[in-house]
Each structure stands twice: as structure tokens, then as C-alpha cells.
Amino acid sequence: MVLNSLDKMVQLQKNTANIRNICVLAHVDHGKTTLADCLISSNGIISSRLAGKLRYMDSREDEQVRGITMKSSAISLHYTKGNEEYLINLIDSPGHVDFSSEVSTAVRICDGCIIVVDAVEGVCPQTQAVLRQAWLENIRPVLVINKIDRLIVELKFTPQEAYSHLKNILGQINALTGTLFTSKVLEERAERETESQVHPNSEQGEQVYDWSTGLEDTDDSHLYFSPEQGNVVFTSAIDGWGFGIEQFATIYSQKIGIKKEVLLKTLWGDYYINMKAKKIMKVDQAKGKKPLFVQLILENIWSLYDAVLKKDKEKIDKIVTSLGLKIGAREARHSDPKVQINAICSQWLPISHAVLAMVCQKLPSPLDIPAERVEKLMCTGSQTFDSLPPETQALKAAFMKCGGEDTAPVIIFVSKMFAVDAKALPQNKPRPLTQEEIAQRRERARQRHAEKLAAQGQAASEPAQDGDDLETSPKGEEPRGDEQQVESTAAKPVPQEEQHQESFIAFARVFSGVARRGKKIFVLGPKYSPTEFLQRVPQGFSAPLDDLPPVPHMACCTLENLYLLMGRELEDLEEVPPGNVLGIGGLQDFVLKSATLCSLPSCPPFIPLSFEATPIVRVAIEPKHPSEMPQLVKGMKLLNQADPCVQILIQETGEHVLVTAGEVHLQRCLDDLKERFAKIAISVSEPIIPFRETITKPPKVDMVNEEIGKQQKVAVIHQTKEDHSKIPEGIQVDSDGLITITTPNKLATLSVRAMPLPEEVTQLLEENSDLIRSMEQLTSSLNEGKNTQMIHQKTQEKIWEFKGKLEQHLTGRKWRNVVDQIWSFGPRKCGPNILVNKSEDFQSSVWTGPDGKASKEAGRNRDLGNSIVSGFQLATLSGPMCEEPLMGVCFVLEKWDLNKLEDQEAGDKQNQEQSNPIREGQGEDKTCFSRDENQELQDGCSETSEKRTSQKESSLTDCYGPFSGQLIATMKEACRYALQVKPQRLMAAMYTCDIMATSDVLGRVYAVLSKREGRVLQEEMKEGTDMFIIKAVLPVAESFGFADEIRKRTSGLASPQLVFSHWEAMCESPQGKDSNVHRWRIAPVSWCM
């Protein structure tokens, strides 16, 4: 990039109203990067001949080789429309599902997006996913229907057929928008309704249900895509052309003398023109009239393609002349018709103009950020905007204003960290010399030359002593040969160790204020709470930022380097005004993946990015040479930072595990690890497939579908009992699966039962894990007596709603009162398993916290209760079959018998009272007191007397360790045994798989699917094409190599998209499990079909 254009960009960055931050979103291969090429070539960064071939934004080698984008990257473009100059910060994103987290990072820092749809393939699964993401993030979309050339060349449609097909695509995408919009309106309506229930109108008497609060009166017309609204353009990125209705309305209003406004309304739709009367009328199909779009637009394009493809020189010349274009002699003579089409169309209907004009007109500037979006960004978890402290709420105005004055708070969001080679940083790159520097160097060279001449003169008069002297430059300066090289460029020396280092740049956006180099700023982690800061730090605190008292999840750093992101290049900037996308250097020690930076500590962290794909594919990694372990560990840390969705785990066994979103993502991570971050040879295990453990209901029918009678049922129970020979003696198991177990010191007895939860409940728990987490936080702060967190009304409403739904699904005798008695969720206190407390001695529920009694006994019970909950957490974290987490299990604590403990404590107390005077004056020989019999035998008198002295703990600690620990272990065991007496099942991770295939390869697709235990859910034909869309589910364990196999078997005509969908219980009971556990981790034995 040349210097003056950098100046131009800097100048454009200051005019916030004319900035457009946009990303290009689409299904894989629909032409995003090709479209980006066309837009980039309009700025002269790449030549127009290379546009579409270069795929400039795919700067990684593997992106070029595989032909898919793997990361999102930004470039700033300049566009002039009339008298206005615009700065377009364009982000190209990947379409492959494995990289959908990169889409989330792009969407967060944009205000609008271009949704690209392939004119042949139409709306595909990822189109839906990206549209949903745009909606969730509240950014405005425009539509580009790309690859129109395929309708002409491949499908050989007539213009009329093409028009119907395009109408169809628009219909599909608008239907999707409609669904998103309707669900949003209904959600808001439901919210309003609950609000009105909470604050009922005082005039209760005249309550009339008002249906109009819903969809009816909400104007949604601006949301839909329609060419006449100006938010749709039709393009062929590969041939470099594109148009919106407006371009043709301008052309034809001059040509046929009909008002532009009229044409804008009628060029798309079923209208035709009566040329004689110069009138536009509704299409009368019976008379075979063609719509304007067909007659005035498509037919012209079709006839141009026809002429060029048939090499009809005469016709081509006629078209070129009638359009008033000038085609270079080289292009006109070119034998490849594509080159000719490109040369003509890119002049006639330049794609960059059509797309960028629409972007500037229809997409909002940073000044138009919706208030709703701001509020959403500021509210993490189940918080609501009005529950934030007033100082925090006040920041909303700054967001909305997006001001650059000195008083405006600086708010920046970092959506990801990306690694670049340190050599590629502008400060390490050669830069052109200034005039002064060139003059100085010239002067130095002249001096040296003169000195050398003088030295030669001297040498001629004195005989040479050492020939080498002549070669050495005077005073040990650089040898002369370098002079010419440094003449035009100068590089800052890169320290040796930095030369091969990766440097991290934050991919960010300034939401308010000016980001200046050298400015000190707070880095707020996702868990940072401004409320906590405001409580800890006195108001009006004015010491330097570094002297602040420590506040969790907050750090202070300096903005070291600011960059303009230019695709493969970075340009140094001194400051970045609000509303711009930028790169920030020097944050790698402060930001792991994403963060909020703000000059005020009252700012909350932005809500975390929502990722569509769940990381599910795991492999264990080790260095080929064990001595290189430290490099591997360091490399994995860097990889973790450089990828928004990868996870790195260190197992208890010491294995280093990499968790990725899919096979392609895994391959990219491994390549990065080997070539960039660890730079060592590694060995990679077979993929490890995660499972979940669950239980099912005992069968009601036997193998031949005959109902099992009562007698048989008993037999089944006996059989089950026999099967669970693992349950040691001394543990009571009743016929219903109730386990009764005593702590090692025999002081407490627990009775626990396991029951399978209905599927809907498990799903509900999974969907509400965030809410459950905040509930748990509230309960634990209540438990600790802190009560710092105020429950906001809306959060409370959400909790009640969640409870209501649980009650709705947990009906019947078996589940009576269960919801009220839920004590905890697990694992990690927010998982899809429930602990129910039916014991009468101690009541505690997640809805109300422990019962209000503040007695000493209540306090003790609370402590013991915590141990029981911990035991449940451990049990749900790793199940008895293969130590995988549990799912869909309800543990009911039926009884909790502490009588012995209480007896002992009473005894303790009594003895203590009695022994106190003794201790003071008498010997210790009478101090034996009644304890558990066994204990007494073991300990003997002298030992017990010692224990007595350490008051309360003495009674709760014995040779089995602290009582709390015993209770945890006993509860864990009870849960495990309770599971083992029920029919246990493993649950397998399942992908949903969307495959688009032509009818002739359909059979082969099915063959591969059935070989890999896939199950077809749906098959439908795409209208107007011979393509089928197949929706199937496929076990993750069977998915490795699936995409490659499908591609190979269908010669590349079908390619699947796999997205993690759900967990599914396998049919077979995993008998003989011990020997098989390892095998299941790689390939499960059998699948529930």
C-alpha cells in the first residue's frame, strides 16, 4: 500500500458517519472470498485481472491449497459515491462449519453484513446459521445472490426460468427471516406479558385480552430482502459483474423515458411494459407477457453470454458499441470467452459499484448502533440492563454517541487474537527512507569515498604492508556493497530470537473514544464485575491506574501498537478514532482470546461470543522426542490463544488433549502446532470420542416384543441384581434400586435412588445451564450469608419460568413434589443431572436456599449438606462405566440418617461438660466416653481422651479422616451403586449432517451413510434443480474420513457439513465393559438406529 493512501485511510477513519463495518457471510463456497477480491481490486490493491483468482483474503497456504477460508480477516477499502467518501472495513469470513467461531468474532465487531447466496444452491444450512448469527448480534443484513452465470452456463435456464428461480430463492430466505422475526416478536410479547402480570394494571376489572400486542401491528417490511427495497444485488463475482435494480432503473429511465421511481417499484415483480403506450402494467400471464426484470435485464445479459460463448464477433461488437464501452484489443482477441465476458461486464455493470453502493446506502454507520444491541452487549449472564449500577448504565450514552472527544470513554472490544510472524509487523519491515535520510547517507558515502581515495594516495607513496587493509573500510564501517541496498529502504533490526517468533495481534473495534498509542487502559476479563469494583474502590478514586487496589479479573495495560488491518498487511497507526476496526499489538500477556478494554472501570465486560459449533473432536498429542515436551506445552498455549474455539486440556493421566470443532479444524490446528507454534514433530492419537453415561427405564417388553409379566419383572430385577455383583456386601439394595450405605465410621446412613429423567427435562437443563449457574451463585452467596448479589426481578422471572417448565414435564406419581425438592444440579453445579432431597431432617432447595432457621444445628446440617452435594457433583462428573460425565439422571436422597452422629455429639457434649472440671483438677483415667463401639475398641481409652480435647472437630474426625470427607465419598459411592443397579447406557455424540447431492450420486451417498451407521431424517429436492438435500444424523465416532469418502465416492459432487447436534443413548447395554472401554472411546460397539 502506498503512503498517501494510508493518509487517506487515516482521514476517512475520522468521519464516523461514513464508516461501514461489514462482514461477508455465507455457506461454504458460495463465493465470499471471490466477491471480496472484486471489491479489493476496485481499490487497486490487486489487479482486476487477478480478482477471483487470487483470493487475496485467503492468505494462509492451506486456505489456498484447500480452496476454503479458515479464518476471518479484515481489509479497509475506500469508496466514493457522488460527493461522499466512505471507508468500508470489510471482513471476509469462513463458510465451513468447523470455523463458525470465526464468524462469531467477525459479526461482533460489525454493524452490517452481506449475506451471499449461490444462485444454484440457494439457501443452505450455513446460510441459515449465519443469518441467525446476524440476528442474534443485531446487525443488519443485505443480500447478494451470486453465481448468476451458473444459471446461464450450467443450468441453461431461459431468462424467464431464471427469474422464477431467483424469486424462489428470495422466498426461501425471506421465510427464514420471517421465522427469526416472528420468534423475536413473540419472545418480546411474552416478556411484556410477564411484566404486566408482575405489575398488573390497577384497572383489573376491565381486562380485555389485546391480541394486537403481537405481530399484527409490527412493521417488518424493512427486514425482508427485496430488490425494490435496494437490499438485494445479483452478481457473478467470477465474471466481475453485478447489479441492483437501481442501476437499471437509471439506465432505462433515460432510455425509455419512464420515471426512475416508477421503474424502481416495477423492475422486480410481475409487471410488463406496454412500449406503445409507454405504460407499465401487471403481467398478464395468459398473453405470454414477460416481466420487466426478464425483458429489460436478464435477456440482455443472456444475449451477451450467448454472443460471447458462440464467439459471434459481430454481435459482440454491436453490444459493446450500443453499451458505449471500450474493450482493450488484448481482451477482444482473447480465446477464452470468460476473459471477454469479464472485460465487457466489469465495465458495463461493475460489481464493486453495485455491492458497495448498496452497503453505503442500506447498512448503518457506527453512529446508528441500536440501543437494544448496546444493552445486550453490556449484560452478561442473566443480568438485565436496569440491574447494572448507574455508572455502568451511563456508558450506554457513550456507546450510542460513538464520540471521539477527549472526555469520551475509550471502549474497545477484542473479539479474537491472531498470530502473525513477527517479521511481518510494520515496525520490523523495511520502510522507505525519507529525503533527509537519503541525503545523510549520500553524504556519508561521499566522505568514505574521499577517505578511501586519500588512503589510496598514501598507500601509493608507502609500500603496502598488508593487502587486506585495502579491502577494509575505514573505521570498521559497513562494507560498500551494502550502500545501494540501503539507499531506498531501512529496516529496524529484528532481534535474533524474535525473528521466528509469532506475535499476537488483537482483532478489535473501537466502540467509543479514540484509541491512542501509549494510552493506559483497563483489560476486563469475562468474569469482571463493575459492581465489585465500585464496592472495593472508593468513589472519586484518582490515583494513577497502576496504584489501584487489586480487583479480580481486571488488569491495566498500555496500548502499544495500533494497526490498520489490510488483509495480509498491517499498517502502523498512531491513533484510531471511534467506530473503526483495528489491530492492537502487545496484548498477548493480558488477553487470552477475547476481552473488553475500557478507560473506565465502570464498564462491564461484553457478553461472550456465541459459538455455533461445539468443540467435540479430541486427540491426545505428544512430542515424537520426549525431550521436546516443553516446546509442545508452549506451542499448545500459543495455539489456544490464536484460535477462538480450540480447547486444550491436560488429562489426569498427563495427556495433552486438543479439542477441536471438526476434522478440518483439527487438521489446521495440527499444522499450526507443527509449523508455527511448537515447531516440533508430534504424534497424534486416534480421535477420542466423548461419551455421556446415563440409565434407562427397565424394559417393559422382552426381545420378542412380548410384555413382561409381573413374574418376569421380578426375574429381571433378580437378574439385574446378579449383574451387579460389583456392589459389595454390607450395602443394602432394595428391589426398587434404593441403595442404603453407611459412612466408614458408621455415624451416618444415606439412602439414594437413581431415576432416568425424561428427555425433555434433560434438554431443558442443557438449554438453561447459564440460568442454573447464576441460580447456584445466588444460593451459595446466600449460604455464605453474603447476600451481595441482588436478584433482579427479570432474573427471578426467568427462574420461575424455568421451574414452571420443569413442573410441566415432571408429572405423575413418581415425580410428585420433586421440582420443589431439587437440591442441586451437576456436574459443575449446572449440568443435566438433578439431586433431589426428600429427607425430612434437612430442607434445602435451589429455589429458596436452605430453610431459614439460623440455629446451630441448621448450620451444622448445612455443612453436612454441602458435603453431600459435593459427593453428587463428583458422581455426576465421572460415571461408573468409563468415567465419562452423566446425563439425564435424577438422584433422590430418600433418607439421611444422622441419629448416631447426633447421639455421639450429645455424648460428646455431656462428657465434655463432665470432664471439664476433671481436666482442670483430676487425672485422665476416667475420661473414656461412649463412642461408636468399633471405634472404642480400636482407639482405646487413652486415645479418645486426647481427641476429646479438640472440641467439635474431634467428634467429626477419626481414623477414616474428617467426617465431611467421609460423607462426600459415601454419597459418591451411593450414587454410583444406585446407577449400577439400573440399566446403564452410554450416550454417543451425534452430528447432524447436511448433504447436497445430485440425483445420480444419491445412491452412493446413502451407501456411505449406512455403512457409517448414519440415519437419514429427511430428503427433499431443491426446486428448479436436480439437487437433493439430505439431512441425516451420524455418530461422531463414525465421522472421521466421512467427508472425504463422500467427496471421493461422488467425484466431488456432494460434500457434507457436520455440526454437533445432541447425545443419543445407544441401544445395547454395555456388558463386559471393562475390557471394552478403550475401544468405545474410539469406535462404539453398536448404535441405536
Ligand SMILES: Nc1nc2c(ncn2[C@@H]2O[C@H](COP(=O)(O)OP(=O)(O)OP(=O)(O)O)[C@@H](O)[C@H]2O)c(=O)[nH]1
Ligand atoms: N461460476 C461461478 N463460480 C464462482 C463465482 N464466485 C465464486 N465462484 C467459485 O466458487 C468457488 C468458491 O469460491 P470462494 O470465493 O472461495 O468461496 P467462499 O464463499 O469464500 O468459500 P469459503 O470461504 O470456503 O466458505 C471458487 O471455485 C470460485 O471460483 C461466480 O460468480 N460464478
Ligand SMILES: [Mg+2]
Ligand atoms: Mg472464502
